Amino acid sequence: MNNIIMKTEHLTKLYGRNKTEALNLLKKGTDKATVLDKTGVTVALYDVNLDIKPGELFVIIGLSGSGKSTLVRCFNRLNTPTRGNVYFKDQALKTLNKEQLIQLRREKIAMVFQHFGLMSHRNVIENVEYGLEVKGMDKIKRKEIALDMLDMVGLKDVETMDLTSLSGGMKQRVGLARALANDPEVLLMDEPFSALDPLVKRDMQFELLKIHQKLKRTIIFITHDINEAFKLGDRVAIMRDGRLIQVDTPENMMSNPADDYVQDFIDGADRSQVMSVRNVMITPSTIVWSSDGPRRAIQEMRANNVPSAYVCDQDMQFQGVITLEGALELQKHKTKVADYMIRDVTTISADATIADVMPIAADTKFPIPVLEDGKLIGIVSKASVIETLIPDSNNNH
Ligand SMILES: Nc1ncnc2c1ncn2[C@@H]1O[C@H](COP(=O)(O)OP(=O)(O)OP(=O)(O)O)[C@@H](O)[C@H]1O
Ligand SMILES: [Mg+2]
CATH class of the missing domain: 3.10.580.10 (CBS-domain)
Known part of the structure; x- marks a missing residue:
């Protein structure tokens, strides 16, 4: 798995009691709605197989309820799969105990949430420093790193500000700085920019591309905006009803959509942003x-x-x-x-x-x-x- 940093293998997540029967139906190709109807089980993910390469900016897109958040939360085991495996490098996450998992989330796989997930009783720099503080890093050093990270996400002179005085875009920059402070190998981002207005969103996308260019970290990015997916993604995965429909580069996806569902997404895309000269x-x-x-x-x-x-x-x-x-x-x-x-x-x-x-x-x-x-x-x-x-x-x- 040299050229793979994260991998899912037959990853399946079901909600409900009658999972065995649901799995049998799924194996026969039964769709999510019928499975729910017949068994009362909600299919969040079914048989998802993905390889993510180191340094890749990998985007996952799909309609609401298609399983994007469930999938990304399996990558740091905030969700426990019903079936299948998730690997970080060669390690199956299910072999890790609670402490090891906490350590993994703290040091290797950071997450940025849609609604920022910041601690409101702490000011800006205290939020960014949090992970380093928990690690036991001394105050001077962690402040230095936190200021560097704030600088990297384009925030200056705000370190002592209260979170309540920040705009949405600024809060998300703080969230990003906090995630980056621990120098993680993988950054998970669940619709981080979807709450932002279009102009701020554009700035943030640009900022993220710059950071990705500079740090070359693996980023797994969730969105429901096809333009965002195509703008950011080295590769894009499209989900529908818990299944993976297509994984490809934006250009290949445009020229070769797997089915009408993918085509519908593409029809909503601004082709000029994707097609190259x-x-x-x-x-x-x-x-x-x-x-x-x-x-x-x-x-x-x-x-x-x-x-x-x-x-x-x-x-x-x-x-x-x-x-x-x-x-x-x-x-x-x-x-x-x-x-x-x-x-x-x-x-x-x-x-x-x-x-x-x-x-x-x-x-x-x-x-x-x-x-x-x-x-x-x-x-x-x-x-x-x-x-x-x-x-x-x-x-x-
Ligand atoms: N804790 C839960 N209990 C029961 N069903 C759940 C739970 N979490 C998610 N689901 C279901 O799993 C499916 C996938 O949900 P998920 O949140 O992963 O979708 P999503 O693609 O992230 O959607 P959105 O774009 O709305 O965020 C949905 O049908 C959802 O209702
Ligand atoms: Mg979601």
């Missing part, structure tokens, strides 16, 4: 070399029926754009493409999202060059940007 770029038809003379430039443009050409050096490093007018000027002066090309051209990286490229696409005279390490690897036209924004334009649904 790499998916929509096309091969530039007209490339000329900076050392070329006018004749070749003009001939290439005529052959491809375009009014401009992309100029590269011999290593495909992008140099600029030469227009037909520029090429005609060259012809007069008998010089090289390099002398008359436009050098000040806006370019974009292949990993940028469509949302990034939209404002540029709006006022560019020719398709935008897409670069990777300075090399021209494609171009994006205004039309292809617009096309990606039309739902279902790339699949048959």
